[in-house]
Amino acid sequence: MARKATKAADNIYYKARIEAAATNDKLNSREGAAEIIGIDRTRLARIELDSICAYPEEVLMMADIYNSPELENYFCCEQCPIGKYTVPQLKVLGIDRATIQVLASLKNIDDVRRDLLDITSDGVITEDEKPKLKSIIKTLDEISINSQELKLCIQKNLK
Known part of the structure; x- marks a missing residue:
């Protein structure tokens, strides 16, 4: 088994690879993982050490190979x-x-x-309706995030 990379210990891509190595021994080493992903070992090392940013295609490959769909979200919202x-x-x-x-x-x-229908039924948003509309947006954002988190959980458990 490969030794742990202390400099990369907090890197999400490294953590996902090590977690995936529990079911695929080839992922214990960067060489094995890089071969499966289809990138150079030194490039994978630089991604795991936060020296460079992964390309979107690489993130998609890692997310699939490591069974870590959360890597896609991380890339999108952080990088x-x-x-x-x-x-x-x-x-x-x-x-x-x-x-x-x-x-x-x-x-x-x-x-x-009900509130959304009341506010928008006349086709005009008045000043007194704007606070209620902001509250609706907040609720819709909460529903969206929660449903995306459930979807992420299900994707992770389907594989």
């Missing part, structure tokens, strides 16, 4: 110049916790639906 401002960071939760969060965020959906 992509556009995603940093638009993609929320997701947590990898247990399926029970993720399900409860989705259901909890949906509990007020009837109120949101």
